[in-house]
Amino acid sequence: ATVDNGKRLAAWKAVDDLILPQQHRVIGLGSGSTIEHALQRIASRQELRSLIYVSTSFQTRQLILQNKLKLGTLEECPNGVDLTIDGADEVDQDLSAIKGGGGCLFQERLVAQASQDFYLIADERKKSTSLGTKYTRGIPVEVIPMALSSIQRILMTMHPEGSIQLRMANPSDKAGPVVTDNGNLLLDCQVGPLGDTAAAVYQDIKRLTGVVEVGLFCGMAKKAYFGNNDGTVDIWT
Ligand code: DER
16 A cells, blocks of 8 residues: 555645646546546546546547546647646656656657646556666567567667567457557567666667657756655656
């Protein structure tokens, strides 16, 4: 419960600090379990219910609708998004993040790209000194299904010491691989601790034809809120 408590603390403080109804109109909401706490906080504050919320996944779209909040889309917001709050799998001191543990990295990055400001919320387990040392499942990479085997082969050649695994669904939920909200597949790419190479690794993978998005968000987040088990919140800027 302390991890979930940490998620809730980070989410509530970020919502209370960052979303200013007099200044903001369109808010982007990321995906995952920490964001669920942010949505609960937003729904509980009457003055935040008049803003427009842009989703980054089927999960978040459902939560926005279930909470009877105003659902917006990027197409309807030609002036972009005022700010986006999103979760992360691991965050380093430069605010670079591994994202995509929940498989929503493409729409998350699309909405973050359209946002004036981008903020991360997480429990304290996500704090890192070098990406790849805490979230060890590997860098999530979304790929077009027909490109799967050729991308897998190229990535294994690029990182022979690593492991490139197709993300499989839980067989009791769905046979076969996880399929993203965009109808694509996910590779989890373990390439060891990234240190300060995250931006370069992102480019090396993103440039491959067939790769839709790579779960390394470097130079994007303005702040990161971490909820600690002891009830405190750390804010990295
Ligand atoms: O997929 C993502 O990037 C999510 O933001 C995510 O992995 C964080 O999930 P959590 O808030 O459930 O830990």
